[in-house]
Amino acid sequence: DAGVTQSPTHLIKTRGQQVTLRCSPKSGHDTVSWYQQALGQGPQFIFQYYEEEERQRGNFPDRFSGHQFPNYSSELNVNALLLGDSALYLCASRPRRDSAYQETQYFGPGTRLLVL
Amino acid sequence: AQSVAQPEDQVNVAEGNPLTVKCTYSVSGNPYLFWYVQYPNRGLQFLLKYITGDNLVKGSYGFEAEFNKSQTSFHLKKPSALVSDSALYFCAVRGPSGAGSYQLTFGKGTKLSVIP
Numbered sequence: 001d002a003g004v005t006q007s008p009t010h011l012i013k014t015r016g017q018q019v020t021l022r023c024s025p026k027s028g029h030d031t032v033s034w035y036q037q038a039l040g041q042g043p044q045f046i047f048q049y050y051e052e053e054e055r056q057r058g059n060f061p062d063r064f065s066g067h068q069f070p071n072y073s074s075e076l077n078v079n080a081l082l083l084g085d086s087a088l089y090l091c092a093s094r095p096r097r098d099s100a101y102q103e104t105q106y107f108g109p110g111t112r113l114l115v116l
Numbered sequence: 117a118q119s120v121a122q123p124e125d126q127v128n129v130a131e132g133n134p135l136t137v138k139c140t141y142s143v144s145g146n147p148y149l150f151w152y153v154q155y156p157n158r159g160l161q162f163l164l165k166y167i168t169g170d171n172l173v174k175g176s177y178g179f180e181a182e183f184n185k186s187q188t189s190f191h192l193k194k195p196s197a198l199v200s201d202s203a204l205y206f207c208a209v210r211g212p213s214g215a216g217s218y219q220l221t222f223g224k225g226t227k228l229s230v231i232p
Binding site: 031040055094104105106109112 | 148157218219222224225
């Protein structure tokens, strides 16, 4: 049973460019959340998707957008990249609502983004 | 707003000795509390959670945590530390079930070093 997978593992971009990160949730999970982890910090919540809609959003600008597909996979898009967007981007998925373990989010290995 | 504090940036412990990593939280209503571990250049691995029930929660790799409602704490413990336990540990909180409540708020992390 594959866990949460993310691609690519590493990415280098320049300021002003746009980037798309991808996430496939763990089997049986339908809810995907994205987090940004800056160096030396804890992860910060960006947004969460369920039933192909953004359900909740953290304190991130509109440059950060996302999408969820019918197979529950998700994309995170960041436009007009800034140096401060350099971070590890983590995707987390959660079991279906009727699961007894619905409260636990499982994280992928992350995508390391470097903006030059 | 919910928050988590991990008062120690780093904890050093000798192999075989008991370890404690501290966490305090602030949230409206009953908390959902989690501990995750992060190894270098890796994502977050789930260790344990408190949702309801016994205040002492047992998790993976011999870790346990004690929920103390009066002190709003959820300290992570292990009776005998291993060198392989050396990693970055994150405490996280989620508010009670309801619209928009699935966001996890993380502490800044505590680096645990187990000395041989």
